[in-house]
Each structure stands twice: as C-alpha cells, then as structure tokens.
Amino acid sequence: xxxxxxxxxxxxxxxxxxxxxxxxxxxxxxxxxxxxxxxxxxxxxxxxxxxxxxxxxxxxxxxxxxxxxxxxxxxxxxxxxxxxxxxxxxxxxxxxxxxxxxxxxxxxxxxxxxxxxxxxxxxxxxxxxxxxxxxxxxxxxxxxxxxxxxxxxxxxxxxxxxxxxxxxxxxxxxxxxxxxxxxxxxxxxxxxxxxxxxxxxxxxxxxxxxxxxxxxxxxxxxxxxxxxxxxxxxxxxxxxxxxxxxxxxxxxxxxxxxxxxxxxxxxxxxxxxxxxxxxxxxxxxxxxxxxxxxxxxxxxxxxxxxxxxxxxxxxxxxxxxxxxxxxxxxxxxxxxxxxxxxxxxxxxxxxxxxxxxxxxxxxxxxxxxxxxxxxxxxxxxxxxxxxxxxxxxxxxxxxxxxxxxxxxxxxxxxxxxxxxxxxxxxxxxxxxxxxxxxxxxxxxxxxxxxxxxxxxxxxxxxxxxxxxxxxxxxxxxxxxxxxxxxxxxxxxxxxxxxxx
Amino acid sequence: xxxxxxxxxxxxxxxxxxxxxxxxxxxxxxxxxxxxxxxxxxxxxxxxxxxxxxxxxxxxxxxxxxxxxxxxxxxxxxxxxxxxxxxxxxxxxxxxxxxxxxxxxxxxxxxxxxxxxxxxxxxxxxxxxxxxxxxxxxxxxxxxxxxxxxxxxxxxxxxxxxxxxxxxxxxxxxxxxxxxxxxxxxxxxxxxxxxxxxxxxxxxxxxxxxxxxxxxxxxxxxxxxxxxxxxxxxxxxxxxxxxxx
Numbered sequence: 244x245x246x247x248x249x250x251x252x253x254x255x256x257x258x259x260x261x262x263x264x265x266x267x268x269x270x271x272x273x274x275x276x277x278x279x280x281x282x283x284x285x286x287x288x289x290x291x292x293x294x295x296x297x298x299x300x301x302x303x304x305x306x307x308x309x310x311x312x313x314x315x316x317x318x319x320x321x322x323x324x325x326x327x328x329x330x331x332x333x334x335x336x337x338x339x340x341x342x343x344x345x346x347x348x349x350x351x352x353x354x355x356x357x358x359x360x361x362x363x364x365x366x367x368x369x370x371x372x373x374x375x376x377x378x379x380x381x382x383x384x385x386x387x388x389x390x391x392x393x394x395x396x397x398x399x400x401x402x403x404x405x406x407x408x409x410x411x412x413x414x415x416x417x418x419x420x421x422x423x424x425x426x427x428x429x430x431x432x433x434x435x436x437x438x439x440x441x442x443x444x445x446x447x448x449x450x451x452x453x454x455x456x457x458x459x460x461x462x463x464x465x466x467x468x469x470x471x472x473x474x475x476x477x478x479x480x481x482x483x484x485x486x487x488x489x490x491x492x493x494x495x496x497x498x499x500x501x502x503x504x505x506x507x508x509x510x511x512x513x514x515x516x517x518x519x520x521x522x523x524x525x526x527x528x529x530x531x532x533x534x535x536x537x538x539x540x541x542x543x544x545x546x547x548x549x550x551x552x553x554x555x556x557x558x559x560x561x562x563x564x565x566x567x568x569x570x571x572x573x574x575x576x577x578x579x580x581x582x583x584x585x586x587x588x589x590x591x592x593x594x595x596x597x598x599x600x601x602x603x604x605x606x607x608x609x610x611x612x613x614x615x616x617x618x619x620x621x622x623x624x625x626x627x628x629x630x631x632x633x634x635x636x637x638x639x640x641x642x643x644x645x646x647x648x649x650x651x652x653x654x655x656x657x658x659x660x661x662x663x664x665x666x667x668x669x670x671x672x673x674x675x676x677x678x679x680x681x682x683x684x685x686x687x688x689x690x691x692x693x694x695x696x697x698x699x700x701x702x703x704x705x706x707x708x709x710x711x712x713x714x715x716x717x718x719x720x721x722x723x724x725x726x727x728x729x730x731x732x733x734x735x736x737x738x739x740x741x742x743x
Numbered sequence: 744x745x746x747x748x749x750x751x752x753x754x755x756x757x758x759x760x761x762x763x764x765x766x767x768x769x770x771x772x773x774x775x776x777x778x779x780x781x782x783x784x785x786x787x788x789x790x791x792x793x794x795x796x797x798x799x800x801x802x803x804x805x806x807x808x809x810x811x812x813x814x815x816x817x818x819x820x821x822x823x824x825x826x827x828x829x830x831x832x833x834x835x836x837x838x839x840x841x842x843x844x845x846x847x848x849x850x851x852x853x854x855x856x857x858x859x860x861x862x863x864x865x866x867x868x869x870x871x872x873x874x875x876x877x878x879x880x881x882x883x884x885x886x887x888x889x890x891x892x893x894x895x896x897x898x899x900x901x902x903x904x905x906x907x908x909x910x911x912x913x914x915x916x917x918x919x920x921x922x923x924x925x926x927x928x929x930x931x932x933x934x935x936x937x938x939x940x941x942x943x944x945x946x947x948x949x950x951x952x953x954x955x956x957x958x959x960x961x962x963x964x965x966x967x968x969x970x971x972x973x974x975x976x977x978x979x980x981x982x983x984x985x986x987x988x
Contacts, residue, residue, distance in 0.1 A: 420862030420908060421843070581908075616843035617854040618864035619790075620905040620912035620919035623800040625853045628793050630973035631917060669869075672902055676922025 264383055264397050282402035284598070315393070318381050328392040330384065405599035409447050411606040412575065412593050421616040423581040424591065426454055426608055430575035431595055449598045454569035454578050459588035459610045571596065583613045649703045656706035773952040775987060778818040778829070778878075782983025784963065786812035786837050788868065788975040798853060803844075804864060810839040812868075814981065818876060826879040831895065833872035840865030843907065865906045868975055870965070872899040872927055889935035891957065899927050899965060901975045923972040931961025933985060955987040 266276040268285050276282045319334025385396035410431035418425045432447060569578045583589060589612070592605035623630070661667030685692050708720075787809040790801040814835035822828040842859040874897030882888040905912045905919035912919040936956040937944035947953045965976040 418861030420860045421846075423861065423908060425861045579908075614860055615846035616860040616862035616864070616907065617846040617848070617856075618843050618862070618905065618907035618912040618919075619800055619804050619866055620864075620907075621846070621914055622803060622853055623790065623794070624914045624917075625848070625851060626794045626796065626798050626800055628790075628800065628973075629971055630793060630923075631921070631971045669902075672904065672920055673922065675920070676902055677900075 264400075266381070266400060276400075279401065279403070282400065283405070286402045314396075315384050315386070316381060317384055320380055322380075322382060323384065323393060323395055328394065330393060405597070405601060407447075407597070408601050409450060409595045409597040409603045411603050412452060412595055415593055415606060415608040417591060417609050417611040419611040419613050422583050422585055422613050423579055424583060424589065424611050424613060425577050425579050426591055426593060427577040428452070428575060428593060428608075431603075447597045449573075450575075451571040451573055451596045452575060452578060453567060453571045453594050453596060454580050455566040455592040455594060455605055456568040456580060456589050457566055459590045566592075585613045585615055588612045649699065652703050652707045652710070655710055659710055660706075771949060773948050773954060773988070775823075775954045776820055778816075778820065778831075778985055778987045780814075780816040780818075780959070780983050780985040782814050782816065782959075782961075782981040784812050784814075784979055784981035785809035786868075786977050786979055788837075788866070788973075788977055789967070790866075790974055793974050801866070805839050805841050805866075809979075810837055812837045812870075812979075812981070814870070814983075816872075816874075818874075825881050826877055829876050829878070831872075831874045831876050831897075833870070833874065833899075835868070835870040837868040837870070838865060840906075862908050863906075864912065866903065867906070868901050868903050870899055870901040870975075873897050874927070874929070876929075878933075883935055887938070889938045891933045891935065893929075893931060893933065893959075893961075895927075895929035895961075897927060899925050901925065901965075901967075903973055903975055921973065923967045923975050925965060925967040925976055927963065927965040927976075929961045929963050929981075931959055931981075933957035933959035951988075953986050953988045957985040957987070959983060959985055 266282065268274045268276055274281075276285050315330070317330055317334045319331065322331050322334035323329075324331055380399040380401045382395050382399045383397040384393040386393050412428040412431055415426060415428040418427070430450065432450070568580050572578050578593075580589075580591070588610055590610045591608045593608055594605050595603040617625075657667075657671060661671050685695055709717075712720075788801065791799040794800060812835055814833055816831050816833040818829045818831035820827050820829040840863050843862045843864040844854055845856040845858045845860050846854045847856040848854045874895040876893060876895040878891055878893040880891045883891050900922055902922045903920065934957060936958060944956065947956070960980065960982045962978075962980050964978045967974040967976040
C-alpha cells in the first residue's frame with residue numbers, strides 16, 4: 244500500500260510530469276520499441292561488448308525548467324525502496340550512472356522544446372543479457388525537489404530476457420573428405436506449418452548452426468571464422484564498464500556469443516567452469532597456452548549422432564569463439580569445415596544459436612580425419628588420359644609477348660571483371676578452349692596477325708577504360724556519348740524535314 | 744484420357760481471355776519459320792575410351808549409370824517443299840557428381856581404394872551444336888500422316904570442366920577445364936500431336952502462332968575429335984517436345 248501511495252504522488256508534488264516516454268532502437272533508422280515483443284527482441288540481441296545505440300524520448304509537461312528536477316532511468320524489478328524512496332541496489336541504473344550489466348554510456352540530447360514540453364533523447368549502449376534475471380522493467384524515476392526522494396514518474400516499459408537455451412541438433416554425423424569434413428545434421432525443432440518459415444514448434448525462431456572443432460589430441464584450438472553467430476560486433480566497447488554489478492560480479496567480459504564464465508556454475512548450461520581435467524576429453528592436454536578451455540563433461544548425450552570410430556567422450560568444448568571453425572548457417576542440412584590438414588584427426592562439435600544469441604550446449608559429434616581423395620581428373624591422368632586443357636591467349640600470339648602492356652590490360656580485365664562472375668568465367672572457359680587453335684594459326688600468318696592486332700585495339704581500349712576509370716568517369720563518358728548521339732540524330736531529323 | 748490431357752494442356756497455354764471466344768477461319772495458318780525443341784535423354788560421355796587398359800576413370804567414379812542431358816534446340820526453317828530444310832542451334836547441360844574415392848596411391852598410380860570420401864568430384868558438360876537438318880513433313884502436309892521423320896548432321900563444341908568440392912580439379916597445374924570439338928548425327932521421328940485435338944491445335948496456331956506441336960524421339964551420336972581433347976561423345980537417344988512456329 245505505501246508503494247501505491249508513493250507511486251501516486253508525483254503529480255502532486257512537482258510541477259512537471261512525464262507525459263510520455265518512448266524507446267527507440269537507433270541502429271540505422273530509429274525504430275520505435277513500443278510493444279513487448281519489439282523490446283524483447285531488441286534487448287535480447289544486445290550484448291555486453293557491443294554498443295547498440297538506443298534512444299529514449301521523454302516528453303514532459305509543466306515547468307520543466309525547475310533546476311532541481313532530475314531523472315534517472317532504472318532497470319530491474321520493483322526498484323523503489325518503500326522506506327526511504329531510494330533506488331534499490333539490486334536494480335540497474337541505466338542513467339546517469341554507468342554500472343556493470345548496464346548501459347555503457349548515456350548522453351542526453353534535447354531534440355525538441357515545444358512550449359511547455361521538452362523532449363529529450365538519451366543514447367545508450369548495449370546491455371548484457373543477464374543470466375540471472377528473466378525479466379526487466381525499465382522505469383523512469385524523478386527527483387522533483389533535489390532531496391534524494393525518488394518517485395516513479397512514468398509507466399514501466401518491460402522486457403523479458405530470453406535465457407532459454409536452444410536444443411542441440413539431431414542425427415549429426417561426419418564424413419571426411421580431402422582437407423575437409425562435412426557435418427550433416429537435422430534441425431532440433433520441427434518447423435511449424437503456419438507459414439512462418441523461421442518459427443519452430445518450440446517457439447525458438449531463426450535458429451543458426453555453427454561448428455566448433457579442435458585437433459583430436461587437444462593441442463590446438465581451431466578457428467578463424469568469417470563470422471561467428473548472430474551479428475557479432477567486431478569491436479568491443481572502448482570503455483568497458485568494470486563497475487560492480489548488483490550481483491557482485493565483475494565486469495570482465497567474455498567474447499560473445501559465449502556467456503561469461505561464472506564462478507560456481509555447475510556446468511549445467513555448458514558454460515566453462517575454469518580449468519578442468521576430470522573429463523576424458525579434458526585430460527588430453529591444455530588448450531591455448533596451458534589453460535584448458537574445456538568444460539566438465541556435462542553435455543547431453545549425442546542425440547542420434549554417430550560419433551566416429553570409438554569416440555566415447557562426452558566432454559564439451561567451452562563455448563569460445565577460438566574453437567569456431569565454420570560460419571553460421573541458417574538451414575539445417577550440412578556444414579562443410581574446410582582448410583583442414585589431411586591425415587590430421589579432428590574433433591567436432593555443433594552448437595545451435597537462437598535469436599537471442601543463446602548457444603546450446605555443444606554437441607560432440609565425433610572425430611574424423613580428412614584424407615586425400617582421387618578426383619575424376621586425377622584418375623583420368625593417372626590412367627594415361629591425354630586430354631589437355633589449352634591455355635593460350637590470342638592476344639599473346641598477336642602481340643608476341645605475355646608481358647606486352649596490352650596483354651597485361653586484358654589479363655587484368657579477365658581477373659577483375661570476368662572471373663568474379665559466373666558468366667564471365669563461362670566466357671573465359673570458352674575462350675581458353677577455343678583460343679589455342681586461333682593463336683596457333685595466327686603465329687603462322689603475319690598479315691592476319693596485323694589485322695588481329697588492329698581488331699584487338701578497341702577491345703583493349705575498352706578493357707582499359709573499364710578497369711582504370713571510376714563510375715563517375717564512366718557516367719560522364721556515357722552521358723557525353725548519349726548527348727552526342729542525340730545531337731547527331733536531331734540534326735539528321737531536321738535535315739530530313741528540310742529535304743521533305 | 745490422353746486426348747483430354749492434351750486438350751487441357753492446350754487450354755492452359757492459352758490466355759484466359761482468349762478461351763471460348765476464338766473464331767477460327769478454316770484455312771488460316773500462321774507463318775511458319777522456326778521450330779523449338781526441349782529434349783532430355785540419358786548421357787554417358789566416352790571419357791574412358793581415351794584410356795588404354797581395363798581400368799576406367801568415369802566408370803570407376805560414377806558407375807555404369809548414365810546422367811541426364813537436357814537440351815534446347817532452335818531450328819530455322821530455310822526451305823519448305825518436299826520436306827523442310829533448316830539449320831539449328833543446340834545448347835545443353837549435363838552434370839554428374841559422386842563422392843570421390845580415397846586416394847591411397849603414391850600420386851602417380853590410380854588409387855585402389857574402394858572407400859568413398861566426403862569430397863565430391865563432378866563433371867559438367869555444356870554442349871553446343873550447329874546442325875543442318877531435314878524434316879520429311881511432306882506426307883504430313885499432304886496426307887495428314889502424323890509422323891515426321893528427320894535427320895540432322897553438324898558440328899558440336901562441348902565446354903567441360905571437372906571439379907573437386909566445387910573447385911576446378913588440377914593435376915600438375917593442368918586445370919580440368921576445356922572444350923572439345925566434334926561432329927554429331929541425329930535421326931528420329933516426331934509424332935504430330937495436332938491430330939489428337941485438331942480444334943485446340945488450330946486455336947493454338949491462331950492465338951499463339953504455334954503451327955504444330957510434336958512429341959519426338961531421336962537417336963543421337965556425338966563424336967569428339969582430337970587426340971588431346973577429352974572425349975565427351977556418346978551414342979544415346981533423346982525424347983522431347985517440339986513447337987513449330
């Protein structure tokens with residue numbers, strides 16, 4: 244009851260009140276976060292390392308110029324102490340204090356002053372997906388009189404932290420090839436037939452899949468992914484917040500997407516507990532400068548998977564990007580891990596990552612060894628096949644040297660313009676297949692060679708113009724050409740009219 | 744049943760606004776200059792004929808089964824009298840892939856392993872042909888006999904490449920891609936479908952300018968030329984549908 248009384252006070256005790264406040268995401272164009280679903284999605288995609296810009300718009304009524312009037316924005320649950328009207332330490336003050344598990348920075352920006360209204364925006368950084376809270380309210384508190392008595396002055400805007408770990412993939416299996424291993428698997432959830440292709444029966448949406456791997460002897464972590472998980476930020480916050488969070492943990496950030504190690508965690512969620520050596524995997528050696536990154540063997544059994552050749556280990560890698568050895572993939576079918584060394588044994592795990600960036604416990608798929616494979620061409624050649632692929636440039640024959648400047652231009656055109664496209668490659672293939680005969684014939688016919696050289700001039704010129712000019716140059720040239728053609732046509736039209 | 748199905752096909756091909764309101768003059772036929780064929784058939788390139796001995800490369804990797812060749816052909820009819828003479832251009836596609844065998848050789852001798860790996864090796868052919876053709880459609884025109892025998896002869900050029908895991912295969916810097924010249928002969932017969940539903944065929948002619956529609960079957964012999972070119976020829980057959988317009 245005292246709480247209710249207190250909540251009812253603000254309008255009565257100070258001259259201004261918050262008429263409206265709204266949250267926006269500002270990564271790109273501002274998007275209003277009005278609904279619970281929008282806020283859930285937005286906040287759950289934030290993380291401790293990335294600064295995700297967000298704006299808060301507050302519209303005041305009344306005498307907003309009162310000097311002692313202050314705001315603070317607090318995230319948490321029931322954050323106002325009913326006894327002394329202070330903010331509970333269990334809550335996270337998003338503005339103006341910067342705390343661990345809080346916004347990285349906050350800057351008020353007055354965007355509108357309209358009569359008795361003041362609209363302001365505050366830019367804030369990313370918020371950690373707290374593992375020990377399942378819901379937040381963001382509330383705006385006011386201190387009308389500068390007497391450290393705070394009152395809630397606006398409707399709470401809540402959001403829910405998604406802490407549900409997605410299930411592991413099903414029926415995962417390995418197949419080694421030349422310098423690569425293919426991991427085939429089924430999705431952990433079946434997709435609903437409602438027409439929403441990304442929605443699964445579990446409620447998880449937009450599941451992604453990724454492979455972790457290491458050498459089977461545990462000596463080397465593996466991984467140089469082009470991307471890791473959902474929109475991972477490439478730069479960490481330049482001003483990491485090391486202040487103490489409400490739960491007493493420190494602000495040592497673990498690389499995303501893997502959750503921060505927490506002392507005393509039993510490993511039930513696959514989060515690393517620190518160096519361990521009691522699992523059949525973990526005792527094979529330290530990883531990464533003597534520090535084992537493996538977790539206790541707590542992963543769930545291989546769900547229909549077929550770990551290869553006698554691998555009975557059930558240990559899981561720590562969820563660490565340095566073990567990531569594939570890009571994320573949206574669809575469940577198979578992932579090819581390439582750039583592996585033949586005859587080297589590797590161990591493979593799979594993780595699923597949900598839209599809120601929660602990774603599943605890594606699933607140990609098994610071990611396999613990439614091997615040399617004999618392709619059709621190799622076998623054909625080894626059996627005495629005499630077919631050759633011709634490589635001879637007409638231009639080389641015409642100009643007499645592979646290093647002739649004109650030949651260089653055409654080579655650059657081939658490499659920069661033709662080869663990057665499928666159609667271009669087709670053309671190059673066709674050219675390579677036909678040019679040897681032409682080139683051979685040209686070398687024996689002097690007159691034809693001169694003619695071909697002349698014919699190649701405009702081709703070379705066009706190629707040079709294409710690769711050595713900017714888009715503006717090309718637009719200017721094309722515009723001039725069109726103008727010129729238009730001018731000539733117009734003159735001819737006029738002249739024809741006169742004749743008629 | 745078949746007559747009904749064909750009628751349905753013709754009706755579906757027509758613009759909806761045109762259905763049911765076509766008035767056809769009895770003797771009207773639209774101009775006829777071209778024939779387009781879409782055809783399919785089994786194909787197995789004679790790559791192994793380049794090799795001496797009983798060991799095979801294509802057969803070893805892909806087995807005895809054939810792949811599917813898909814082709815499109817556009818003919819220009821340049822003379823019509825006692826039959827039709829014309830020229831045609833053909834483009835096709837053939838692709839076959841299989842898991843490569845493990846390589847247990849020292850690098851120069853063929854592998855003896857029978858274990859398939861997770862690596863895919865594939866052969867792709869893009870055949871192009873230029874053909875002279877004769878269609879004996881005089882009996883069809885004169886006596887409405889709905890069978891048109893035909894022969895075609897010409898040159899072909901096939902672009903080919905061999906991949907391993909999506910990359911061009913290579914041996915000592917010799918990349919597995921190139922082109923092979925050759926000649927080919929086609930001979931077969933086409934069944935005139937117009938006789939099954941003459942009124943629908945007439946409508947098709949009036950509305951879309953398609954004079955005749957055929958189902959056809961042809962025997963094909965493709966021969967590659969050159970000792971240092973991959974032999975991608977085969978003797979096989981095609982079946983398909985043709986539209987004369």
